[in-house]
Amino acid sequence: MPLDPTASMPVKIKKVSPAELMIVWKDGHESHYPSPVLRRECPCASCRDEMTGARILLPMHVPDNLEMRGVHIVGQYALQFDWADGHHTGIFSFDLLRALCPCSYCRTQ
Amino acid sequence: MAFWNKGESGPSEDQVLGVLKKVLDPDLRKDIVTLGFIRNLKIENGNVKFDLNLTTPACPVKDQMRDQAVALIKGVPGVSSVDVNMTAEVRQSPQSDKTSLKGVRNIIAVGSGKGGVGKSTIAVNIAASLGAAGARVGLLDADIYGPTTPIMLGTDAAPQSNGSRIVPSRAAGLKFMSMGLIAKADQPLIWRGPMATKALQQCLFDVDWGELDYLVIDLPPGTGDVHLTLAQSIPLTGAVIVSTPQDVGWRISMKTLRMFQQTRVPILGIVENMSYYICPHCNEKDYIFGQSGGSRAADQLGIPFLGEVPLDIAIRSQSDAGSPLVLHQPNSPSAKVLREIAEKVAAQVSIRSFEAPVLEVE
Numbered sequence: 028m029p030l031d032p033t034a035s036m037p038v039k040i041k042k043v044s045p046a047e048l049m050i051v052w053k054d055g056h057e058s059h060y061p062s063p064v065l066r067r068e069c070p071c072a073s074c075r076d077e078m079t080g081a082r083i084l085l086p087m088h089v090p091d092n093l094e095m096r097g098v099h100i101v102g103q104y105a106l107q108f109d110w111a112d113g114h115h116t117g118i119f120s121f122d123l124l125r126a127l128c129p130c131s132y133c134r135t136q
Numbered sequence: 137m138a139f140w141n142k143g144e145s146g147p148s149e150d151q152v153l154g155v156l157k158k159v160l161d162p163d164l165r166k167d168i169v170t171l172g173f174i175r176n177l178k179i180e181n182g183n184v185k186f187d188l189n190l191t192t193p194a195c196p197v198k199d200q201m202r203d204q205a206v207a208l209i210k211g212v213p214g215v216s217s218v219d220v221n222m223t224a225e226v227r228q229s230p231q232s233d234k235t236s237l238k239g240v241r242n243i244i245a246v247g248s249g250k251g252g253v254g255k256s257t258i259a260v261n262i263a264a265s266l267g268a269a270g271a272r273v274g275l276l277d278a279d280i281y282g283p284t285t286p287i288m289l290g291t292d293a294a295p296q297s298n299g300s301r302i303v304p305s306r307a308a309g310l311k312f313m314s315m316g317l318i319a320k321a322d323q324p325l326i327w328r329g330p331m332a333t334k335a336l337q338q339c340l341f342d343v344d345w346g347e348l349d350y351l352v353i354d355l356p357p358g359t360g361d362v363h364l365t366l367a368q369s370i371p372l373t374g375a376v377i378v379s380t381p382q383d384v385g386w387r388i389s390m391k392t393l394r395m396f397q398q399t400r401v402p403i404l405g406i407v408e409n410m411s412y413y414i415c416p417h418c419n420e421k422d423y424i425f426g427q428s429g430g431s432r433a434a435d436q437l438g439i440p441f442l443g444e445v446p447l448d449i450a451i452r453s454q455s456d457a458g459s460p461l462v463l464h465q466p467n468s469p470s471a472k473v474l475r476e477i478a479e480k481v482a483a484q485v486s487i488r489s490f491e492a493p494v495l496e497v498e
Contacts, residue, residue, distance in 0.1 A: 037495065039498070040495065040496070040497045040498065041497070041498040042497060042498070098497045099497070100371075100495050100496070100497060101368045102367045102368045102369070102370065102371060102372070102399055102400070102401070103371045103372075103399075103400045103401070103495060104367070104398070104399045104400035104401075105368075105399075106497075118368070120398075121400070
């Protein structure tokens with residue numbers, strides 16, 4: 028979880044292509060998410076066990092070329108994606124998205 | 137004008153704007169010139185005339201700002217008189233592009249932890265105060281379990297429809313819609329989550345709200361389907377939390393407050409209801425449920441404290457009679473307290489509309 032509360036506040040959200048989402052955060056950090064990486068982390072109850080948090084959707088079930096069809100803002104705290112496999116029920120809070128930033132700096136934190 | 141004082145043709149616009157820059161809006165923390173509040177400035181023969189266009193007609197410090205502006209301009213050499221016309225234009229807070237809510241500038245949710253704290257009473261009186269100040273206000277009663285606004289506004293006529301759109305009822309200067317109008321008065325709405333979700337979305341998106349400065353939403357108590365649907369369906373400008381002073385009330389209210397924080401809904405402030413009882417015989421204040429629980433909680437959380445509403449027979453009887461106290465007895469002490477709360481809410485909304493980022497997917 029980011030220490031600075033403004034760190035998980037997006038200032039720019041861009042669907043760069045069906046294969047990539049970009050978010051620029053209030054602290055200036057830029058995150059680039061490949062679509063399959065996000066899809067594999069879907070927090071919804073059919074992809075993750077609600078009680079234990081254990082994975083139900085296994086990473087191998089998501090092909091590396093999976094596309095993002097649409098991106099919607101949920102209220103003012105999260106994003107929801109329409110994936111090419113028909114799935115759309117995951118609500119990704121900005122806190123979760125910031126924690127999922129795949130850049131090498133965030134991965135080593 | 138005599139020929140020898142040619143060139144001293146009264147004060148200049150720059151001089152007037154220069155002194156007006158000293159007047160600060162205490163909420164927005166900028167001067168009224170930078171904020172663009174000064175409109176239609178005209179200077180003629182020593183008379184200075186302009187509109188002071190505020191961000192809400194319910195501005196708690198409008199008289200103070202006007203008086204300060206007038207005093208400063210009168211100090212400019214050559215000024216003989218000042219005419220200030222007070223106007224207001226409620227700013228649009230960041231909104232999603234839900235076409236039916238396009239004309240609604242700000243959406244304020246009123247919530248509580250437990251039931252029975254007077255949430256609806258506060259919501260109705262805030263809405264009626266904003267309306268009485270000159271704002272265009274809507275009230276949506278989203279309390280499916282205990283819809284009370286039809287009683288408090290004295291009308292339970294079923295809403296009319298206009299083709300596929302629901303036309304909101306009108307009462308107390310407000311456009312209003314209640315989930316209670318969907319069912320008969322003595323019939324409960326026995327709904328599972330998906331029904332409540334659908335009904336709320338209908339009340340938001342299928343009602344012809346038109347142009348509104350404020351839409352006040354009276355929530356059910358707690359943190360349930362209705363709350364989550366609301367936080368997910370629309371960007372709320374902010375939420376007001378109502379509680380009674382005792383500890384047990386505040387502990388539950390914290391849960392509602394945390395839910396709003398987790399879904400990034402700004403907290404506009406905390407209202408403490410039933411703060412004290414004024415004895416009709418000796419006029420002593422009795423703090424039946426303990427004292428200052430609300431202001432302490434607000435302090436600890438760094439959230440604005442909006443006010444203490446007394447246990448007052450007049451508030452209760454006016455609610456039952458279907459005419460909000462702030463309209464029916466506007467000069468009573470309790471009405472004054474409620475009006476000040478509404479003004480503070482309006483001020484917080486103005487702050488949010490100026491600060492909040494607009495989020496969109498590119």
